[in-house]
Amino acid sequence: MRTIAFREALREAMSEEMRRDELVFLMGEEVAEYNGAYKVSQGMLAEFGPKRVIDTPIAELGFTAIAVGAAQNGLKPVVEFMTWNFAVLAMDQILNTASKMLAMSGGQIGCPIVFRGPNGSAGQLGAQHSTAFESYYANIPGIKVISPSNGYDAKGLLKQAIRYEKDPVMFMESEVMYGDKSEVPEEEYYIEIGKADVKKAGRDVTIVSFNKMMKVALAAAAELEKEGISAEVIDLRTIRPLDWRTILDSVKKTNRLVIVEEQWPFASVSSEITYRIQKEGFDYLDAPIRRVTSADAPMHYAPNLVAAYLPDVPKVVKVVKEVMYSKK
Amino acid sequence: MSTKFSKETYLYWYGLMQTIRQFELKAEEMYKMAGKIRGFFHAYIGQEAIAAGVMTATRHEDPFITAYRDHGWALAKGTSANACMAELYGKATGCAKGKGGSMHFFDKENYFFGGHGIVGAQIGTGAGLAFAEQYKGTDNVVVAFFGDGAARQGMLHETFNLAMLWKLPVIFVCENNNYAMGTSIERTSNVHDIYKLADAYEMPADQVDGMSPEAVHEAMARAVKRAREGDGPTLLEMKTYRYKGHSISDPQKYRSKDEVDEYKDKDPLVQVAATILTSGFATQAELDAIDARINETIEESVRFAEESPWPDDSEVLKDVYLDETYEFITD
Ligand SMILES: Cc1ncc(C[n+]2csc(CCOP(=O)(O)OP(=O)(O)O)c2C)c(N)n1
Ligand SMILES: [Mg+2]
Numbered sequence A: 001m002r003t004i005a006f007r008e009a010l011r012e013a014m015s016e017e018m019r020r021d022e023l024v025f026l027m028g029e030e031v032a033e034y035n036g037a038y039k040v041s042q043g044m045l046a047e048f049g050p051k052r053v054i055d056t057p058i059a060e061l062g063f064t065a066i067a068v069g070a071a072q073n074g075l076k077p078v079v080e081f082m083t084w085n086f087a088v089l090a091m092d093q094i095l096n097t098a099s100k101m102l103a104m105s106g107g108q109i110g111c112p113i114v115f116r117g118p119n120g121s122a123g124q125l126g127a128q129h130s131t132a133f134e135s136y137y138a139n140i141p142g143i144k145v146i147s148p149s150n151g152y153d154a155k156g157l158l159k160q161a162i163r164y165e166k167d168p169v170m171f172m173e174s175e176v177m178y179g180d181k182s183e184v185p186e187e188e189y190y191i192e193i194g195k196a197d198v199k200k201a202g203r204d205v206t207i208v209s210f211n212k213m214m215k216v217a218l219a220a221a222a223e224l225e226k227e228g229i230s231a232e233v234i235d236l237r238t239i240r241p242l243d244w245r246t247i248l249d250s251v252k253k254t255n256r257l258v259i260v261e262e263q264w265p266f267a268s269v270s271s272e273i274t275y276r277i278q279k280e281g282f283d284y285l286d287a288p289i290r291r292v293t294s295a296d297a298p299m300h301y302a303p304n305l306v307a308a309y310l311p312d313v314p315k316v317v318k319v320v321k322e323v324m325y326s327k328k
Numbered sequence B: 001m002s003t004k005f006s007k008e009t010y011l012y013w014y015g016l017m018q019t020i021r022q023f024e025l026k027a028e029e030m031y032k033m034a035g036k037i038r039g040f041f042h043a044y045i046g047q048e049a050i051a052a053g054v055m056t057a058t059r060h061e062d063p064f065i066t067a068y069r070d071h072g073w074a075l076a077k078g079t080s081a082n083a084c085m086a087e088l089y090g091k092a093t094g095c096a097k098g099k100g101g102s103m104h105f106f107d108k109e110n111y112f113f114g115g116h117g118i119v120g121a122q123i124g125t126g127a128g129l130a131f132a133e134q135y136k137g138t139d140n141v142v143v144a145f146f147g148d149g150a151a152r153q154g155m156l157h158e159t160f161n162l163a164m165l166w167k168l169p170v171i172f173v174c175e176n177n178n179y180a181m182g183t184s185i186e187r188t189s190n191v192h193d194i195y196k197l198a199d200a201y202e203m204p205a206d207q208v209d210g211m212s213p214e215a216v217h218e219a220m221a222r223a224v225k226r227a228r229e230g231d232g233p234t235l236l237e238m239k240t241y242r243y244k245g246h247s248i249s250d251p252q253k254y255r256s257k258d259e260v261d262e263y264k265d266k267d268p269l270v271q272v273a274a275t276i277l278t279s280g281f282a283t284q285a286e287l288d289a290i291d292a293r294i295n296e297t298i299e300e301s302v303r304f305a306e307e308s309p310w311p312d313d314s315e316v317l318k319d320v321y322l323d324e325t326y327e328f329i330t331d
Helices: A005-020 A044-048 A058-074 A084-098 A134-138 A151-164 A212-228 A243-253 A269-284 A305-309 A313-323 B007-030 B050-056 B071-077 B081-089 B119-134 B154-165 B192-201 B213-228 B257-266 B268-278 B285-306 B313-316
Strands: A003-005 A023-030 A053-055 A076-080 A114-118 A145-146 A169-172 A181-183 A195-200 A205-208 A231-235 A238-239 A257-260 A290-292 B063-066 B111-114 B142-147 B171-175 B207-211 B234-239
Touching: A003 B313, A005 A023, A005 A151, A005 A181, A005 A290, A023 A044, A044 A058, A044 A313, A053 A205, A053 B207, A058 A084, A058 A169, A058 A243, A084 A114, A114 A243, A114 A305, A134 A145, A151 A169, A151 A181, A169 B142, A181 B050, A181 B268, A195 A212, A205 A212, A205 A243, A205 A313, A205 B119, A212 A231, A212 A257, A231 B142, A231 B192, A243 A257, A243 A269, A243 B285, A257 A313, A257 B213, A305 B313, A313 B142, B007 B071, B007 B081, B050 B171, B050 B213, B050 B268, B063 B071, B063 B119, B063 B154, B071 B081, B081 B119, B081 B285, B111 B119, B119 B142, B119 B171, B154 B171, B171 B192, B171 B213, B192 B234, B207 B213, B213 B234, B268 B285
Parallel strands: A023 A053, A023 A076, A076 A114, A114 A169, A145 A169, A205 A231, A205 A257, A257 A290, B063 B111, B063 B142, B142 B171, B171 B234, B207 B234
Antiparallel strands: A003 A181, A145 A238, A195 A231
């Protein structure tokens, strides 16, 4: 099968849906003439023209409001945030308007819109450019949150979000994954939202993760394999709705669960999973559910502080061994 | 030839602008060639005349706040090259203990309130600094810097209205270098003269040649006088240019080399050096000696940064709360 970069997979998803449906358009900072701050939309202006690939000024609240209004009035906007850190300025439109329109209007007016962009840390970018936002948005009823770990999943999920989703979707990528290659078929495909994916089967412990932390989870599983510990690794892919049944099925087999995520720990995705699994699967657990998150602090700049802040393979291996009660 | 400003002023301007320029060039080298500096890095090169003119028209206690293009402002306010370079390296001896990096220089002792990464945010925060000065009854004046791109944020409008309503002692300085990343100013608004944005709030405003320390100083002096006397804010649009890309990773396909060269002909360092020489304020040999001293200071800052220690890993959970008993979630 052919191999393409994550950013190309996203571009294909948008372009294919834009070819299919005139109502779909892309809007954001530097998406058109600059071909995207991270080159996701490269060539799209040339193909679709300035009516449908639209550069905005730096005015996140303003252009998000325009897109939300347009979505309510029949269009299907895809909004690129240069990063999700800047979407905070637009949070009012997302939380107070987009997510609540359907409820407030008694079901009359929905908001079919996709917000996408890179999320979380990307090296030494300092405190204001490094927040992972999945748990923030997942807290909001009325919206869905997708956070893929590879180009194949990203393309299928983004196409699904643009074409079939009628509700607002937050789609979270990562600067450090845009160059990652993965096998993506030429043929069109869609991936259902709300379905986790078992990326590696295993017997002894379940590791759940998503987005770029999947690399840490899989590398930790490979490390553990060498020591005779067989980890099953689940990629959530969608955060809200949360596919807890796939996690529970795995836990029924392994009886142990470790969650790896880049969120801050308080009220995080792992907090929610932990609640659900202890409630639905209490009798299956042989050890407390554990997690590895980012440090409970803003991310600092120095390289050693970045390393100390983020989840990594040794931290995950250590926690897995603790839930295995293994002596080494 | 007689000049409007004194010999001391010109020599100060020359020294400050040369310090900023040499610092940025060296830091860029340590980023690109040596890989010692990481993350986003936005050079101030080309815009030094604004720092020069603003400094001579303000006092040390006047608080400054800016965006991520902040190295020049820290150096201007008095942060040592050592502390700046060490911050870029992420060392414990940096002006933010290695926690901020390029975009987040801070130096409270020198009234520098930083280095902010969210475009436009510091416009409002700057007005807040001014609110405190007014409240405390000082006659300090705050200077809040932002780019042409930042001028398109809603923050500007809310802040201008509040600052005029309460006559806050703040000067809004837009460093208009014609580009917000790859987007030229004509593509971000119908209004290309940013100083006109003040009109809607009846705020005094000026458009200033930001390549000229003389012009910057004069416009700033008028605005500072007004603010110190309690007559409220001013918007100054400084027309300037950045010679380098938006950040180190910018390939700059959106502008021509000719356009960049045109501005380099108006280079403030060249202009000020020429004035110094034709006015007999210094000889070329004396300027060369100044350059050599600055060069030594910058080289020393690299040695200092190299030799400084990393922050301790335990710093991850420090400077988050002032409450030292705070119990963090650690698993
Ligand atoms: C709220 C927000 N949106 C987008 C960005 C990404 N970004 C960083 S700098 C920049 C351009 C800003 O241009 P300008 O205000 O003209 O300042 P200059 O870089 O020219 O000094 C953009 C879009 C950001 N940091 N914050
Ligand atoms: Mg600019």
